[in-house]
Amino acid sequence: MGPTLERDPGRFSNEGSLTMDPEGWLSSIPLRLRSLFRRAAVENELDEELRDHLARKIEAGVACGLTSAEARRIALAELGGLEQSKEECRDARGLRWLEEFLQDIRYGFRLLRKNPGFSTIVVLALALGIGANTALFSLCNRVLLRGLPVRNAQQLVVLNVANERSESIQSFSYPMYRELRDKNAVFSGMLAQAGAEMNATYAGESEKARGELVSGNYFETLGVQAWGGRLFTQADDQNPGAHPVAILSYEYWQRRFGGDPAIVGRKLILNNHPMTIVGITPPGFYGTDLSEETDIRVPMMMATVFRPFPANRLQNSGHKWLEILARLEPGLSRSQATAGLDVLFRQLNENEVRQLPARVGQYKKRVELSSHIKLLPGSQGLRQLQDQFSHALLILFAITLIILLITCANLANLFLARNTSRGREIAMRLALGATRLRLIRQWVTESLLFTSLGGGLGIVCAIWTQGALLHFLPASERMNLGRTTLDPVVFAFAFAAATATAILFGLIPALQISNGARPAQQSDSRLARNDMSPRAIPRRSRAPADCPLAPAPDRRRTFPP
């Protein structure tokens, strides 16, 4: 019985009854929303309810023989004052923090308007700092973070061969590709690709185009759907020279053919060979290399036409000219796949080495035999651009971050300086009963207000400067970046940067208030100066709110802490 008794009163204590009943909380959401957005109506009702109570109480009192004034006094006393009672009812809504937050924002805006010069400088400094960071982050995001625009890019790997001389080669022969593709048990698909120079003639006009030979399973392995027409299948890649079909990229289709939907099925002369356009890839699909823009893709078997020398390119295991990407079987890790594939590769490689002509030296053969498969992460494709520029981009990004930190330091100084000029306001509000926590909250809200404005303007700056920033990369490498759009990740970054900035430069001045003595002394010196000025007397009589300030500094002077 004992322990039960100890626990039970807890159920009736204040905390016990305050435990939130989730269902009740949900059902009262309309009520909360109403007290937020129909505040005037809710306040009127509160007033009416309490006045109705008073009226009834007074009536009852008069009925008992009291005078109406007496009845009124008693009724008010029992209510504990009309305004006090209202305050407690407002507390019951549980929205006080939100109301105070909105109040702080309104107050912050008033201060902002009061000091347009100060506000403009702060907002511009923040806009530049946050804007530069956002623009550069956007570029880093595009180049270093975002994956290929294909289905489940994180399942892709790039095949690589390493040997005992620590050389790393990304090229394979066609026979090797065919064997690896058909005999492996670790990939759901394996594609091969190779670049090809093309001369495209349509309606009598010729121009150079960037072409690519791709294996028949290229689009299936990447998981890309046709924008128009159809994409290649294995059936388009069976016999050498026998598949005169081509697929255009969306951008090339727009640029060269004005997005004409009737183009599918027409003939395009490529290197003097009539090829039928069968489909268009979706917008934004750039293949597997961010630094390459491909206009036209043709089946691998057309290598006899587009890369005619040597003629036995598709049969000779000595010509290594293909890049291979593969999609891991679901649930398989990269190291498991490497182990599985390497056994197969070593067998095939041994055969290839055995077929090497006799004139190839023993050393070269040993190096070749030491080759083994390495699988690189392929979520970003071939990463040529990334490998080349990641360091430069990161250094540049670090520099802009440092600039933002310097901005924070400068703004913190600016706001500390403003604190001294707001000393009277701080002292006044403390004297009127504001808690320090409440003041700190308001200070942080104000800096958040500044960074929101600065951040918003910063995003606009970032959009403007993005084009210019791209020129940091060589023209031949940035073709796929020209269409960069601001994505949600970039906005999230700008938001995070703004918040971090607000905390960095807003918290120090805010914390200075908790060390309340300093601002109070500042106001003290100002009061003293006012006393000596000829305006002192009218000022003091004009502003009774000054009075609560006077005793505090005086006391402090008499009894130093």
Next chain:
Amino acid sequence: MSRSSTLVQGTLDFLLLKILALEPLHGFAISRRLVQVSDGVLQVSDGSLYPALHKLEHKGWIAAQWKPTENNRRAKFYSITRLGRKHLAREAEEWDRLSSAILAVSQMKEA
């Protein structure tokens, strides 16, 4: 909330729910009913009555509705909700357990 010190915190919620479970009432009627039913033993100041009512309303245990009263006036009538009844049943059970335990202890002293 010092004004409700004559009552155990949380007890007020229970009393209000119990009163409103019988019939919907407005604030002034509730305060009179409180005095009536407890024979004047339980004094709840008007100052703590209204915050308590608003708190219960925001918990979803009671709902309010403006209704006309005598002499062309209108008043805010509170009524108990389904959730409020569930909560009341739970609390009532706890009260019974607690009060019978205390009764048992006090009788044990006398014996």
